[in-house]
Amino acid sequence: MTADEHLAGQWREWRHARISELSRPYGWTALVAQHWLKEGDTGVVLDGLPGTWAVSDGTVLYTAPASGENLVVDGEYAVGTVEIVPGRNQTYGHGRSVPVYHGVREVETIPRTTDDGDSIFAVRVRDPRESARKDFSGLAAYDYDPAWRVPARFTPSAREDVEQVTVETGVRETTSRIGVLSFELDGRGYELALIGKDASYGVQPVAHIRDLTSGKTTYGAGRVVELQFADSSGERIDWIDFNYLTALPCAFTNFVTCPLPPSQNHLDVEVLAGEKKPEVEIDRVLTFQST
Known part of the structure; x- marks a missing residue:
């Protein structure tokens, strides 16, 4: 024993x-945005991100702008249209996905479904300045x-x-x-x-x-x-x-x-162990609007 x-x-x-x-630079508390894309979207402009976005045959595509700000995909500035592979970059490993940055911020995509079973994708943005300002x-x-x-x-x-x-x-x-x-x-x-x-x-x-x-x-x-x-x-x-x-x-x-x-x-007992709730509660605002 x-x-x-x-x-x-x-x-x-x-x-x-x-x-x-x-408090990690690109952990959960660094998240500052969550955008949504669906199959058939094309030429979508996402607030705060460069270029345009699309989804074709279950693939998330980013098209770099002709000039100005751009994404760095797997160490290089994107040229033309590139796939942004969904993955769990900061949690349990990420399969084929690669690091994507926009300045100091990290960008990732994740697959989800709607209540009706349709495929959708979130484009998430993590900013290390957001997590750095928080005290846990x-x-x-x-x-x-x-x-x-x-x-x-x-x-x-x-x-x-x-x-x-x-x-x-x-x-x-x-x-x-x-x-x-x-x-x-x-x-x-x-x-x-x-x-x-x-x-x-x-x-x-x-x-x-x-x-x-x-x-x-x-x-x-x-x-x-x-x-x-x-x-x-x-x-x-x-x-x-x-x-x-x-x-x-x-x-x-x-x-x-x-x-x-x-x-x-759902346990019908009080589990008086583990982490308690944070002092500051999140005022949840939905980011997904069903169409």
Whole structure:
């Protein structure tokens, strides 16, 4: 059995890294804009960005202007029309996508769907000056409590992509279900649907929950905790440590599409562990207008 002092010490180091992560130059809190494109769009001018944008056969295209400001795509100024490959540049790895900059700002595209199942793309802008001006040293969390490190059992299943409702009305995000995590709290059994995030090192299992603290002492749209596989095959998880719960990115910025947790992940208990809600609440303004 791992000693409590060790568990608490590891958590303190992680907590420091978590606070630092929130101030990264191109992290979640650097987001300053989220534009939307749909299939068939052509010659679209996006506020604050150079050139024009289009979507053709599921491909996001940027056409450089004849002169003036331009995007730097994978280290070189864009010439003519180039593809801006969607990806998760700043989170879990980004597949084929490459770094894209407009001055000091980073530009990325992400795929989403509408409630009707149509494909859409967001063009997001991150500005390091935005994250640099913010102070997260006061972001509170419950003290580490080893009682919230709970034995668990993972039952893997065939990967299933689900178009999950998000905080951005009318927009859905693909979440990949990879199985069920079973555990007990106060003698009662619970089962969570787990998400599998594609990362450069493999699949990262994530639990996304709401509980009776949500909207009170913790963020209302829920919290997430990254889990660890106990084997190389990705078929065993031994623990869920609720002390590592963090607020979703939408707790810190308006320019995201955080999925809402599935109903089976709503726990009818107070999880008095993990990150509390930020002192400053985001006044959410929708960026997507359904046509």
